[in-house]
Amino acid sequence: MARRVLIKGNEAIAMGAIEAGCRFYFGYPITPQNEIPEYMSMAMPKLGGTFLQAESEVASINMLLGAAATGARVMTSSSSPGISLKQEGISYLAGSQIPGVIVNMSRSGPGLGGIHPSQGDYFQSTRGGGHGDYRTLVLAPSTAQENYDLTMLAFDLAEKYRNPVMILGDALIGQIKEPVELKSYRKKPQDKPWALTGAKGRHGQILKSLFLADGELTDHNWMLAKKYKSMEKEVRFETYRAEDAQLMLVAFGSVGRILKTSVDILREKGKAVGLLRPITVYPFPKQAVRQAAEEAKALMVMELNTGQMVEDVKLAAECACPVDFYGRPPGSIPTPDELAKEAMKVWRKRGLK
């Protein structure tokens, strides 16, 4: 029977990573994700793994790049400003097709901002984030349990697609303490013929993103584009009381979590309100949103920012129904009642009954 423990969201990520076989962690302290490096610094030596506190986020993402190039399962974690610093490295990972797991327990910005929960990094996460035409798979957990489960999945996806995978949370998702069922990881290790292990019985192997020969970079980019397209089958989302919903709320991560209670409040008042919560924000659950747009009378996006994911929802809805938005810049965490009230405004504005 799986063990149940009471742990912080950040610890769940560290434990999920270790369970999935991650034995190399490189990071640099930043709130609100410090429990991850702290946990790793305690656990790794006992497991014969490596915990290294790097001189910066720039160094840690490049240490990840080096270790992951050998085929090892490697993780780094940070929060928004640190993730900005990692972006060049993430772009190189994507270009060189080196897998790696990057955790962003995001905080508020711009600049030093603050440590409040915020979803201001949605664009940065889902649009590649660094330079060049690339994508990272982005998983957006909303509970400590999901942190644990999705971290394990992140390693599988990173290797399956030889691509960086990002876990996008925020202070709420990282700091919340709740029960987590520690399921065991059962996947078998995959063959990694691309890994750098020394030119034994073969010629030297290269992992690189520079392509200078005529047409080579065009081909490389097309190959990557096809790969990103093929990632679409990894779409994950959750619906909550969505059946017969006239107003479908769309939110991810911490807001998605809070909105479940708002939906309960509204349902109790007899309002047919449901929730669609993207779990992968890249690839974005376009079809699910499109279907919701056809079945409901209105969509409403709620985010802890001034409007980012709402653009993806509008694109996916293809004008099949109106899309409203409630955004909240960082500073405070909305309560279920507050969000229910915001939903009611749209309910009335759209003349729903």
Next chain:
Amino acid sequence: MSAKPKLKQVFDRPKSLKDVPYHYCPGCHHGLIHRLVAEQIDAFGLQESTLAAASVGCSVLLYDYFDVDIVESPHGRAAAVATGLKRAKPDSFVFTYQGDGDLAAIGTAEIVHAANRGEKITVIFVNNAVFGMTGGQMAPTTLEGQVTTTSPYGRSAAEAGLPIRVCEMLSTLEGTAFAARVAVDNIKNLKKAKAALKRAFTYQTKGWGFSFVEFLSSCPTNWKMTPEEANARVGKEMADYFPLGVYKDVRAN
């Protein structure tokens, strides 16, 4: 008596170098330095266990020449990438090959901390006092008064400071076990360079710690000199400011 002619081969391409022509400019020292490194890889029998971190500069195409496993690093980050390689594969021989822009400008933090941690890697640092690849801009190692495309009136100490002596700087760190500055401008120096490289390789293969070899190198193209003039400048102006020698050898004797 019909004796077979006994010919002894005395010179050949190192096994760990590919049989392809270099793209380097005539008179550039990068090619010579490649060869010296490859010779040691062969001599130590490391071709099958070498993992290299290439850098961004004229030597970015390292993987076109070395027949070993190589990963490309973002500009300046080779020491961090090599740290990852070595931590993940401690039994491998891990080296970086970096220019002075790469290592002494954008990558200063990574090299200082890799050395300070005593990473068991070998760093080949090619100091040609200029950003070669991008067309000859000023580097942190550009000599005072040296004209480059971004110091058109000559490097001014008041504006840009004086050149960084990386070998000396890294030698102050406890984590640095071996550090030497060498040149390949004449046979005598070439022999010393070989000896320094051999020592650096010994340090890593014996697990003794971080080893660092700085090469003073020519860039005739961006120095706007003939190969001969550039070669002479290495031994004179460059070596005057950047004295050759072994700066640290903690296991000497």
